[in-house]
């Protein structure tokens with residue numbers, strides 16, 4: 001049975017081709033459109049990939065990365081006893097925040113790795129790493145003047161986990177390798193991925209939007225934990241006033257004064273109350 005072409009199809013090839021310029025323009029338009037679409041999809045690729053990393057692979061990666069930081073904690077502390085007491089206290093605080101976290105398909109138990117650093121070169125930073133660990137450096141803890149202020153920082157880091165920023169910051173290349181390792185069950189390649197990941201984690205920074213989202217998450221946790229949000233802006237306000245911008249937390253985080261304004265607006269919009277601060281009871285000797 002002969003194939004019947006729809007009406008008009010046969011005459012298509014009879015049409016005279018459009019002038020060369022028009023063809024060129026059409027091609028150019030197609031190419032530009034294609035490039036924009038490709039760029040947009042690559043921009044969102046890290047977001048998509050971070051959602052595809054299987055829970056088990058993330059935990060296996062964490063198991064390889066965590067010892068790197070635990071080693072730092074050991075190497076830089078002469079007083080192991082005191083720093084493990086501090087770490088215990090930090091974990092108790094995280095546990096309190098955790099009771100207010102939204103449910104996740106996998107049970108996560110967030111823990112802190114406290115890293116004491118030399119007083120001469122304090123590292124004022126905190127970060128979320130795969131394996132459900134929050135890294136807190138001594139230099140950051142030394143800045144904390146109330147429990148509420150510290151809880152805001154811890155809540156902020158929990159926000160990065162909730163938004164999967166701790167995976168997104170690994171970048172598209174590593175994420176793709178992770179997803180493939182999960183799909184292919186190739187656990188061997190995780191060793192080399194972990195090695196690159198540790199370097200990437202130390203050097204990468206989040207986008208401003210990721211930071212604001214994490215602040216918002218921390219603020220809500222603060223409200224749920226205390227019924228008010230005292231201390232939410234303290235750390236960032238002190239950063240911008242006293243310390244200037246030449247500290248680690250700000251090289252991996254956006255401008256402190258902008259964040260203070262954003263958080264204050266958020267507090268007003270949500271009608272959160274600002275009450276009393278609770279003292280921070282840590283076995284910590286401040287300079």
Ligand SMILES: [Zn+2]
Pocket residue numbers: 156160206211214253
């Ligand atoms: Zn952050």
